Structures are given as C-alpha cells and as structure tokens.
Amino acid sequence: xxxxxxxxxxxxxxxxWGATWxxxxxxxxxxxxxxGAALRFLLAGAALLAWVFAVDRFRSIRxxxxxxxxxxxxxxxxxxxxxxxxxxxxMQYIPAGKGAVIITLNPAITxxxxxxxxxxxxxxxxxxxxxxxxxxxxxxxxHGDISLLWRGGxxxxxxxxxxxxxxxxxxxxxxxxxxxxxPPLTATAVxxxxxxxxxxxxxxxxxxxxxxxxxxxxxxxxxxNMLALAFVGTVLAYAWYFGGVKALGAGNAAAYIVLVxxxxxxxxxxxxxxxxxxxxxxxxxxxxxxxxxINVGQRRGR
Numbered sequence: 682x683x684x685x686x687x688x689x690x691x692x693x694x695x696x697x698w699g700a701t702w703x704x705x706x707x708x709x710x711x712x713x714x715x716x717g718a719a720l721r722f723l724l725a726g727a728a729l730l731a732w733v734f735a736v737d738r739f740r741s742i743r744x745x746x747x748x749x750x751x752x753x754x755x756x757x758x759x760x761x762x763x764x765x766x767x768x769x770x771x772m773q774y775i776p777a778g779k780g781a782v783i784i785t786l787n788p789a790i791t792x793x794x795x796x797x798x799x800x801x802x803x804x805x806x807x808x809x810x811x812x813x814x815x816x817x818x819x820x821x822x823x824h825g826d827i828s829l830l831w832r833g834g835x836x837x838x839x840x841x842x843x844x845x846x847x848x849x850x851x852x853x854x855x856x857x858x859x860x861x862x863x864p865p866l867t868a869t870a871v872x873x874x875x876x877x878x879x880x881x882x883x884x885x886x887x888x889x890x891x892x893x894x895x896x897x898x899x900x901x902x903x904x905x906n907m908l909a910l911a912f913v914g915t916v917l918a919y920a921w922y923f924g925g926v927k928a929l930g931a932g933n934a935a936a937y938i939v940l941v942x943x944x945x946x947x948x949x950x951x952x953x954x955x956x957x958x959x960x961x962x963x964x965x966x967x968x969x970x971x972x973x974x975i976n977v978g979q980r981r982g983r
Contacts, residue, residue, distance in 0.1 A: 687928045690921040691937040697921075699944025701914040702777035703952050704906040705769055711903050714769035716884035716892030721769075722761055722877030724911035729870035732916070741867040752859030753871045760852025761876025766883070767845035774838025776955045778965075781945025782821040783842045785968040788938075788975050789814045790850040798854065806981060810974030813967050821964030865923060873915075939972045 708717045733739060745753070771780060789811040795801040819827050822839045860868045884892050899907075925934035942965050949955040 684928075687925055691925045691929075691934060692940065694918045694922045694925070695937045695940035696944045696948075697914050697918040698938075698941045699781060699946075700948050701910055702772070702781045702945045703949050704910040704914060705772040706777040706949070706953060707906045708903060708910065709769055709773045711899055712895045712907075713884070713888035713892040714773060715766055715880060715887045716896060717907070718765040718769045719877055719880035719884045720896060720907060721911045721915070722765065722873050722880060724908070725915040726870065726874035726877045728912060728916045729866070729873055729919075732920075733867055733870045736866065737864075741864050742871065745863070745867075745871070749859070749863060750871075752855075753863075753868060754875055756852055756855055756859055756868070757872040757875035757879065759848050759855060761872055762879050762883070764845050764848040764852065765876070765880070767841045767848060771838045771841030771845060774836060775842065777949035777953060778946035778955050778957065778961060779821050779839070780842045781942045781949070782961065782964045782968050783818050783839065784846050784849075785814050785942050785972055786818050786843070786846045787849050787853075788972060790846060791853050792975065792979075794850060794854055795857075799857070804978050804981060807975050807978030810971045810976075810978055812971070813974060814971030817964045817966070817968030817971060819964075820967060821961050823960075824958070825960030825963070866919075869919060936973075936976050939969055939976065942968055942972075 705717075712720070733742060768780075792801065792803065792807060792811070796803050856868070888895075922934060925937070946955075946957060946961065946965055950957045
C-alpha cells in the first residue's frame with residue numbers, strides 16, 4: 682500500500698507538471714510574463730524556505746560557502762530567471778499543449794551536452810530515443826509539415842519555448858557541478874529565491890508598474906492559476922518527486938516524466954478547450970516514445 686501511494690503521487694507529479702502549461706497560459710492573459718514569473722518564484726521560494734527551516738532550521742543555508750553561493754546564483758540565472766521568462770513569454774503565443782511537446786527535447790539536449798562535456802556514455806537505445814523526441818517536437822511545431830522549419834514558418838512562441846528547453850538543459854548540467862554537497866531542497870530553495878528577487882526589477886523594467894497593477898487587480902481565477910503554478914506545480918510536485926526518488930530510486934521516479942506531455946496536452950484540451958489535431962497527437966506519441974527509450978537506455982547504461 683505504501684508503494685501504491687508513492688506511485689500515485691508520482692503520477693500526481695506528472696499531472697502537476699503537465700498542468701503548469703495551462704496555468705501559465707491563463708496567467709499571461711492578464712499578468713505580463715516577467716511580472717508573473719517574479720510572483721511565481723517569490724511565492725514558491727517563500728514556501729521552500731519555510732520547508733528548509735522546518736527540516737534543519739536553515740543550518741544547510743548557513744553552511745554554504747562563497748563558491749557555493751556563486752554557483753547557486755548562476756543556477757538561478759539560467760534555471761529560474763532565463764527559463765521562466767522564456768517559458769512565460771512563450772505561453773503568450775502558442776497553445777499549452779504544443780509547448781508541452783516541445784519541452785520534451787530537454788532530456789535529449791541534456792544527454793548530448795553531457796556526453797560532450799562529461800564523457801557520459803550514450804548507446805543505440807538512447808540515440809533512437811533522441812531521434813524520436815526530436816521528431817515529435819518537429820512534427821508538433823510544424824503542424825505536420827516539417828519543411829516549415831526551414832521556410833521560416835515557425836513563430837516567436839515556438840522559439841521562446843525552445844530557448845526555455847535549452848536553458849533548463851543548461852541548468853541541469855550546471856547543477857551537476859554546483860550542487861555537489863548541497864541538499865537538493867536547500868539548493869532549490871536558494872535558487873528560487875535568488876531568481877525570484879532578480880525577476881522583480883526585471884519585471885519593473887520590462888512590464889513597468891503596470892505589471893504589478895495587473896497583479897493587484899487580478900481576478901480570483903488568475904490568482905488560482907498563480908497559486909497552483911507556484912505551490913502545486915513547484916513546491917508540492919517537488920516534494921512528491923523527491924519522495925519517489927528516495928523510495929524507488931532516481932531511475933524509477935524519472936520514468937514518470939514520460940507522462941508529463943500526455944497530461945499537458947490532455948489538460949489543455951479539457952480545461953482550455955485547445956484543439957488536438959492529428960499532427961499534435963503524432964508529435965506527442967513520438968515524443969513520449971522517445972522519452973521512454975531514453976529512460977530505458979539510461980537504465981541499461983547504469
């Protein structure tokens with residue numbers, strides 16, 4: 682029964698991360714993207730700091746040295762500041778479901794760069810998974826006409842989300858070096874707070890005072906989406922995911938990430954009424970198959 686609860690929570694993690702696309706899509710309809718990103722991480726960072734305090738009374742934060750603070754600041758710049766600005770901005774232009782498919786490129790990009798920088802070994806199964814993930818994203822982005830990719834038929838939204846994927850891959854690789862010896866919860870909390878604080882002045886520069894006026898005048902529905910994005914899609918999902926890693930191992934817990942684009946497209950269609958055409962369905966099938974093969978290939982490599 683305990684294992685059943687862990688597996689159910691990991692499904693909840695995939696559903697929460699899939700829902701972040703719909704929540705963000707709704708937020709940027711009324712709140713400018715950079716201001717919305719700042720508010721998301723200020724709320725999430727405060728909750729994560731409270732969690733760190735409950736765990737160790739901030740002992741792990743006080744133990745950080747100058748090099749670790751510098752590294753976490755770099756992680757925050759790439760994985761919170763840049764990633765979230767690109768993510769929230771991209772949601773202004775493209776449907777949530779399409780964004781969920783594009784972001785499946787993360788594992789493939791990360792593994793390719795890890796093989797180049799760290800000598801991480803690839804194998805034919807991982808290679809096939811990468812090809813399928815890339816194919817799925819290309820089909821989804823081009824609406825099934827891949828020739829659009831070199832004819833300039835891809836818009837700003839797709840480019841912004843691809844940039845977000847590159848930022849997240851960079852953050853993942855940077856974390857491998859920076860976060861050695863730092864508890865994952867502490868590293869995530871500090872990065873979230875640093876990124877959130879940096880986003881506040883950026884929001885004032887980009888969105889002006891009108892951005893925070895939009896927050897003050899936001900409807901209950903917008904606040905529901907913001908609180909869900911900050912607390913469910915960030916804090917609760919993090920708690921459940923790393924609980925799964927602790928109980929089942931990183932490989933078994935990571936396998937559930939395959940479900941994220943399925944939930945992303947399904948929730949966007951059900952909740953936002955987004956159209957799911959044949960090209961998007963084909964894209965998600967290819968992307969999910971690619972993610973599954975990458976996961977299998979990594980297990981074989983280990």
